[in-house]
Structure formats: C-alpha cells, structure tokens
Amino acid sequence: MSVSELKYPKNRLRRTRQAKWIRNLTQESMLSSNDLVWPVFVCEGNNIKDEIQSMPNVYRYSIDNLNEVYDIASEHKINLIAIFPFTPQELKTKYGDEALNPDNLVCRSLEKLKSHKSDFGIMCDVALDPYTDHGHDGLLSDEGKILNDETNGVLVKQSILLAEHGADIIAPSDMMDGRIGKIRDELEKNKFVDTLILSYAAKYSSSMYAPFRDAVGSSKNLKTDKKTYQMNILNSDEAIREASMDIAEGADMIMVKPGISYLDIIYRIKNELKYPTFAYQVSGEYSLIKFGSQQDIINEETMVIEQLSSFKRAGADAIITYYAPEVSKFLKLID
Ligand code: PBG
Secondary structure (H helix, E strand, C coil), X not given: CCHHHCCCCCCCHHHHHCCHHHHHHHXXXXXXXXXXXXEEEEECCCCCEEEECCEEEEEEEEHHHHHHHHHHHHHCCCCEEEEEECCCHHHCECCXXXXXXXXXXXXXXXXXXXXXXXXXXXXXXXXXXXXXXXXXXXXXXXXXXXXXXXXXXXXXXXXXXXXXXXXXXXXXXXXXXXXXXXXXXXXXXXXXCCCEEEEEEXXXXXXXXXXXXXXXXXXXXXXXXCCCCCECCCCCHHHHHXXXXXXXXXCCEEEEECCHHHHHHHHHHHHHHCCCEEEEECHHHHHHHHHHHHCCCCCHHHHHHHHHHHHHHHCCCEEXXXXXXXXXXXXXXXX
C-alpha cells in the first residue's frame, strides 16, 4: 500500500482522532519524565538561591542549598542532572586554571550531591568557558586563535578530575577535534571504565545560548563569536561526520544542540547512526517560552509539551531542559 493509493472516503484519517482513547492507542511517540535531564547552576556563598534574570524560575544555588536540588530531582523522578558553575570573575584566567582545581565549584557540588544515595546520575560539562577570562571554550593564542590540541590536553585533565569526584557522565561541550578519543583513553587508563561520555557532537554556533552565558557569567567576557569551533548553522552532513567520529572515538551518547531549530539533525543522527541521541532545549528556547507566556502571548504548558514532544517525534531519546521539574506537572496534558 503506498500513500498515493489512499482515498477518501475509504480512508478518513479523522477516524483515529475522534476520541481520546483511540488517539492514545494510535500515538506514535511517548514523552515521559523518564526522558528528562535537568541543568542546574551552582555558585559560591551560603544559603543562596538567586534567580537568573534572563531565565525566570531558574536559579543559581550555593552548595549548601543543593539539598533542595536533590529533593526536587527525587520528587520529580529526574534521571540525570547537569551541573554548571558560576565561577567568580576573579578566578577566571587566560588558561582557565580553575577548571583543574580539585576544590572548584563543580567538584564540591559533586561531593555534596554524591554524599547522599540517589537514584539520579550527575553529568558535568567539559569545556573551559566558565573558567576563562575571555569566555571561550578553549585556549586562546595571543593572535586570537583557539588552540585545538593544547585545549585537548586540558580537557583530558578536567575529565579525569570530574570522574574522580564521581561524575557519572562526562559531557564535552567544547567542539575541539579529537577530544573524545583522548578523554576515553585516559578514562580507561585510570580505570574509569564505567564513566559515560555524552558528546555535544553537533553543537551549532547559535544565538540561542545568550541567557546561559549570563547564567555562568561569560557573556561580558566574550568578545568574539565561537564560529571557528561550533558548527555552521547551515550544515547538516557535517553533523553526521561530527557524530560518527565521536562515536568511533568512544562516545556513548550524542547530543544535538540547540533543539527546536535542529530537529532535522536529531532525526538524521538517530536514523543514520542509531545511537542514543540527546537534544538540548537551550537557554534561549527556555526564556522565549517563559517570557512569551508571562506576556500572555502563548500558553506555557501546551507550548512546552508541544516542543518536547517534537524532540521525541524527531527521534531524541532524552531531552535536556530547564523545564524538567515543571514538566511533570504539565505531562497530565498528554495523559
Ligand atoms: C559551553 C556551553 C554552552 C551551553 C552549554 N555548555 C554555551 C556556549 O557554548 O556558549 C549552552 C546551554 C544553553 O544555552 O542552555 N561550553
């Protein structure tokens, strides 16, 4: 039977839409709280829960307040949280030295969260942008070039440090060439055979990261764009090459980022490579929905469910979203 043979009225497609029970039975994809990853920002200080101005209802937590994060993640059955640090400006340097400080914010957060038994995993970004005074993910030469191989050397050390502090997933988000293989080799050498690597393989040079750069305090430092390492927004085949190389080098899972404008990339990677594929609904996507709904331009709940459902339809296995704790309340809409 080919699509061209379908004919009305023998085929009335509305038959399978006439009532909720039959819509449920013929639904092709599923969205559940099982699919969600929650990004969390951490900062220095005591008893701090600061709302991020450009991301309403998203907070920076001081480490002593991470109990609240633990409780929210447990209550909403979130499977994975991702930690991002707001490094104090005075600790940012040309070489991002703080990334390798065993007492930095991320290492202390890991210690705190891992001190309780939990049902969720913890993922940590590997990249230098929260730690460099120029806001780039890699080492910057005096001539303004991002140095690939020199950066890889630091990323490998950063990965081992995070694994030593209990990170379950190492997530290189820096887009240097060859870093996955180098990180995987060093993890194996150090007997971290179970540490997962989620590679931000197809990460585009997008304007959608602006609120995140505020959240980690890198936007005012960043003077140039990231186009020499993040992907050209007009490319698609290149995403397949990126993801294939990272899988060959030892990545367990692949990330596509941003999300909603890149559903074609999620679809291709999932279908062509058949590997676990994650989508990141990034900060700009979050804030546009949040502010749009605050202005009563759109309905937040239905919009969030529609976008997250679209990720699933495109083939994403999991979704990183700042909405993760709120989504369990919205999910009744598709029950
Ligand atoms: C940095 C990093 C970025 C995000 C996650 N890790 C920003 C960037 O590349 O500038 C963006 C996340 C978001 O916008 O929600 N390595």
